Amino acid sequence: MTFIPYATPRMAGDGRREANAAAVLRTVLDHGPLARSAIARHSGLSPAAVSRQATDLFRHGLLRELPELGEGGGVGRPQVPVDLHLGASHGPVAAGVHLGVPASSFGLVDLRGRVIARRTMNHVGADPRVLPAHVSRELDAFLAEHLDGRPLLGVGAAAGGWVDPDQGLVVRHDALGWFHRPLAAELARGLGRRRVRLDNHARAIAQSEILFGRPQARRSLVHLFIGNVVDAALGIAGVVHQGPGSAAGDVAHLPVPDSTAVCPCGRAGCLEATASNTAVGETAQRRGIVPEPDVSLVVDAAAAGDRRADRLLRERARAVGRAVALLLDVLNPDLVVVTEQSSILNPEYLEEIRGAAVDLSHVCDDPERIVSPHAGPATLPVAAGTVVLNPLFRRPLQTLQELSWPGGGALSTSQNADKPG
Ligand SMILES: [Zn+2]
Structure with missing residues (x-):
């Protein structure tokens, strides 16, 4: 490369x-x-x-x-x-935690952004008010189990919605009902004295693509995140754009050509209402494909050969592809990275996204410019860990100081103050 x-x-x-x-x-x-x-x-x-x-x-x-x-x-x-x-030789590692709906995930990543351990934590029906305390308790136990004496640089956290990294604040997360929530401080409190840095998950994934992914990502990329939350991030010349108040990337209400899905905002055809996990789960339940409105069940059903589940996932992929076409035409990035569960697990759905995007786009006739994240199913924990690793690769000395890395002197695992399990 x-x-x-x-x-x-x-x-x-x-x-x-x-x-x-x-x-x-x-x-x-x-x-x-x-x-x-x-x-x-x-x-x-x-x-x-x-x-x-x-x-x-x-x-x-x-x-x-x-x-x-x-x-x-x-x-x-x-x-x-x-x-x-590297972690294999007991070098320093970063922890990453993604707070999502209805599950969160943790990971430990080494300096190349490679996963040493990861875990998914389901919290369907959990009270969003106490979720950070719940997650930090589980993460603490995960670290006690997997650090294995490696020094911990810090904890990176990523969440959807409008996130202000400088303040460590979730400004707005509609799905969790969070407004002006000091999430970094809350997580840090649950993790002893560990440092926690926070960013929006779409930006964190974009940053992990720039640092550890394909070389084109450093020229320019658009990252589109399709989960329960739908958002996006833009990176140019290796820098992810934040904009005033770090509000960039809200594409939930981007109008998708040919979509008639009704959105809570009062309009029809918005991207989130058309293609989010929630929307697809509800459609699948309405069509009798799955008993619960859970997109993972739809993905499982399609993998087991259910044609209706497969058809629904292809419909979603084409809607995502039409949204990608709009982003391609406006921004003409070298790379579009799409984080979407079914296409990460099965390249046939990525091909649907690519086909729909290239059909509609006026500037892009190269389907290979549209890709899944480089870390595949480990994308979320790797991206969360990148929230700590990115500043380290940009301003190593200052970042080590901010992370209270042992006194600028020789580093030893005993100075890491890891709490016992
Ligand atoms: Zn809308």
């Missing part, structure tokens, strides 16, 4: 040290394991600058030297391969 290098701005003093550290870290992410001399070549930094930054990043435990492959040289020699310090 050819990755597009990040720009490394020339700055003085600490700003420059930070930018150089980020460049080294991201070069190793994209190309590692590789020797210091190769890091210099890929990043455009001088060998001396690479050496300095690598020393910093070793000290913080983010990089490690691999056992030597070739001849000659000891520790610190320029040809010793360097890689991210």
Whole structure:
């Protein structure tokens, strides 16, 4: 894969040290394991600058030297391969939690955004007022079980709706009835003194595609999330757009061509009313396909050969495809990532989305520009973990400080203050 290098701005003093550290870290992410001399070549930094930054990043435990492959040289020699310090070798990890309806999911991810462990927690009928406390208790137990001595960088949380990451606030989440809820602080309270960062789930997935997914995602992408909540995110040149009040991405009421579904907003044909999990579950129940309005049951029924379930999922996929066509025509991104359960599990539904999008779009005749998220069924926990990992790859030194990473000194698991199970 050819990755597009990040720009490394020339700055003085600490700003420059930070930018150089980020460049080294991201070069190793994209190309590692590789020797210091190769890091210099890929990043455009001088060998001396690479050496300095690598020393910093070793000290913080983010990089490690691999056992030597070739001849000659000891520790610190320029040809010793360097890689991210990964979870498999007990390097640092990030926890991710996605708070959804009617289930939440947790995961532990390493510095390459790869899943070490994950779990789904169903909470059908749970009271949304106490849901954060409930989720943080379960997450705490999950961490006690799976950290296995690895140092925890922090906890990333993702949720649907309008989320303000700077305030750690859910401004509005209609499905859960949350308004101005300080979710990051509530989760942190339930997790001892652990740091929690919060973002909208559509933006978090877009960010995980930029950091760990396909190279085109770094040029420009649109991410469309189809769950019980329907929202979207836009990334350009590696940056996910937030807009004033972090309100970007509300596509719930985007009019879908040819849809007549009635929306609570009073209009017909809105995307969420047409294609959300809730809408599809209710339609499936009305048509007698499933006993409960649960989209997972519809997906299971289709997988077991139920033609009516399959037809309904294809109808939804084509509606999603028509919405994708509108987004393609307005924004012309290099990549459209669609997070939707049936198409993640079965590529035939992705083909339906692609077909409908290309049929309607005026600018896109390449179905391959429309893809499922790179992490497949683990998309949500990986994206939530990215809420912690993204700032680390952009401003590593500042982020470690914000995460209260042990004193800028050598990192050890005993300093991690993990609570006993
Ligand atoms: Zn509407």
